[in-house]
Amino acid sequence: MIIGLTQMLHDDFGIDFHNPDLLDEAFTHASYANEHKREHLKYYERIEFLGDAVMQLCVSEYLFKRYPLMPEGKLSRLRAAMVREESFSKFAVECHFDEYIRLGKGEEKSNARQRPALLCDIFEAFIGALYLDQGKDEVVRFIQRVVFPKLDMGWYDQLLDHKTELQEFLQQSGERTIVYKEIGETGPDNDKHYAMEVSVDGKVIGKGEGHSKKAAEQAAAFQALKELRG
Amino acid sequence: MIIGLTQMLHDDFGIDFHNPDLLDEAFTHASYANEHKREHLKYYERIEFLGDAVMQLCVSEYLFKRYPLMPEGKLSRLRAAMVREESFSKFAVECHFDEYIRLGKGEEKSNARQRPALLCDIFEAFIGALYLDQGKDEVVRFIQRVVFPKLDMGWYDQLLDHKTELQEFLQQSGERTIVYKEIGETGPDNDKHYAMEVSVDGKVIGKGEGHSKKAAEQAAAFQALKELRG
Structure with a gap:
């Protein structure tokens, strides 16, 4: 033993x-x-x-x-x-x-x-x-x-990157212009909440929220992917 | 559906x-x-x-x-x-x-x-x-x-070849002489049973039985591998 x-x-x-x-x-x-x-x-x-x-x-x-x-x-x-x-x-x-x-x-x-x-x-x-x-x-x-x-804990965040995935998905059909834009900010300074939207060639295809701008962008990209994949 | x-x-x-x-x-x-x-x-x-x-x-x-x-x-x-x-x-x-x-x-x-x-x-x-x-x-x-x-049903018999495995195992320590020998045959013509032994450099290291000489050799090689691996 x-x-x-x-x-x-x-x-x-x-x-x-x-x-x-x-x-x-x-x-x-x-x-x-x-x-x-x-x-x-x-x-x-x-x-x-x-x-x-x-x-x-x-x-x-x-x-x-x-x-x-x-x-x-x-x-x-x-x-x-x-x-x-x-x-x-x-x-x-x-x-x-x-x-x-x-x-x-x-x-x-x-x-x-x-x-x-x-x-x-x-x-x-x-x-x-x-x-x-x-x-x-x-x-x-x-x-x-x-x-x-x-x-x-974020060990695998690189693979969970929805923004990269959205970009790859859209580029399958040629060059596209992807823009992320802040559309809202709520909460006190120590607990801010952000809202972002993502558009492709001028058309909004996803919105998301999060405790940071980066997290809100990821959420928007995730929603866009969900929509695009039907 | x-x-x-x-x-x-x-x-x-x-x-x-x-x-x-x-x-x-x-x-x-x-x-x-x-x-x-x-x-x-x-x-x-x-x-x-x-x-x-x-x-x-x-x-x-x-x-x-x-x-x-x-x-x-x-x-x-x-x-x-x-x-x-x-x-x-x-x-x-x-x-x-x-x-x-x-x-x-x-x-x-x-x-x-x-x-x-x-x-x-x-x-x-x-x-x-x-x-x-x-x-x-x-x-x-x-x-x-x-x-x-x-x-x-024998689909994977090539991988289950104990004779090849025994040979590979023994050759790790240099060239060896492996000999299979029939040591018995029992039963009527339509239900023959064979016994084989395998020796290395003159020393018997395994015995096996089977319904064909080939199967008996495989059984002898399997027993030898079992012994050699301790």
Whole structure:
């Protein structure tokens, strides 16, 4: 058993594994298993194979339901950004998973414990273990806490840029003149509210509001896209 | 509603959708929706995005559990073979899904209805619709009937070739001499049973039986791999 891991999962996430062997498998690197051949330890690769697919589905389902109007191409780009190595390795560190990996001596020396590819693997392996032990609903509960809040924290805003998307959409049919204009401002200085409209070749195609001019422009672009796509 | 589709699913698969709108969405191509703009039809792309991830997980979980000793690399190659366009398009035709796709006139003329890429999309979209309507267990029940039997029918035998795998495994440590030898033959002429052994550099490392010499060799190679991997 990996010392401290079950306790940490209990304390930090309220997760108690029925079968802690799955956790050992998820946090053991092949190099460690090789150095302890007599113990016939399982290492994380197979369980990571499963965890990868679990994450794909959970993230896909969340995005599908959260953004009912988002077209498939954008859903795919957003999913790709969320399930990539860079994201998962950050989640692994945030959850302190890096502290519990069982590594061979050579890998330890070469700083594998900080390597994003390994951290990403461990995160997926943990998800695979949690899925096998407790099912998809528990995985969703975990990533609702660790992964999904990043959407609201702006991690993926570049992909959620409706202004760029509107511009790309309109330019499919040649050059167009897109203009954003402020049409209102309400509230006291410390709680201003802005309204913007967006027009194409002189015709208004969307309006939006927000707590900043930028947010109001994004809302206007989003409404325009909704209208244009019918 | 697409004429005949719900009846076919009921008759052929015992599946009754609670929300048939999901089926309409899954079987409607963007070209058809474009030709019927006033009806504001949804088309399959978003639901296919979800179905793709559902299939990935269901196939991964099945392989993970069916082959408890298979290493990750082989699981990945097998999964890739099973979830690829060529496989899915065959499943779509086998299920008669091609007959129910709503296509625009131009696409129909260019024979899109027979195009593997489109058939694959429709199969995934149907899986997405079934998942949303009835959950993962029903999807598993469906693909247990349509997809998984292909493993036993030999569709993916090239990837399940244990002899090749044993050879590759042994050659990692230089050239080795691998010999298969018949060690027994039992049963009447119409129900022969063969036993084979495999040796490396003169030492026997696996034995296997089967209804053909080839099958017995595969079984011997599989046992050898199991031993060698500890």
